[in-house]
Amino acid sequence: MIFHLLIHQLEAEGYTDVRVCPIPPDMDLPEHTHDEHTVHIILEGDLTIIDADGTHIYKPGDRVEFPAGTVHKARGGMEHGKMIIGVKK
Numbered sequence: 246m247i248f249h250l251l252i253h254q255l256e257a258e259g260y261t262d263v264r265v266c267p268i269p270p271d272m273d274l275p276e277h278t279h280d281e282h283t284v285h286i287i288l289e290g291d292l293t294i295i296d297a298d299g300t301h302i303y304k305p306g307d308r309v310e311f312p313a314g315t316v317h318k319a320r321g322g323m324e325h326g327k328m329i330i331g332v333k334k
Contacts, residue, residue: 260331268326274319282333290326
């Protein structure tokens with residue numbers, strides 16, 4: 246499956262703790278930060294991110310990265326989705 250290739254690609258880029266995670270529908274994640282640099286690649290569904298750069302909707306195949314300490318919040322789309330998340334120290 247394609248997500249296995251994406252996981253191997255991220256690991257080759259130095260990301261660790263790479264895993265597939267659900268995107269619950271209509272779930273708001275409050276404003277937060279991550280202690281490490283993170284990457285999110287959307288596999289299914291969509292994810293809306295609100296940060297200092299504005300509001301962006303990410304769809305399958307889109308990749309978004311957050312440097313450590315980036316303040317952001319997120320919201321899942323209307324249907325269940327999936328994304329890959331990886332951490333880079």
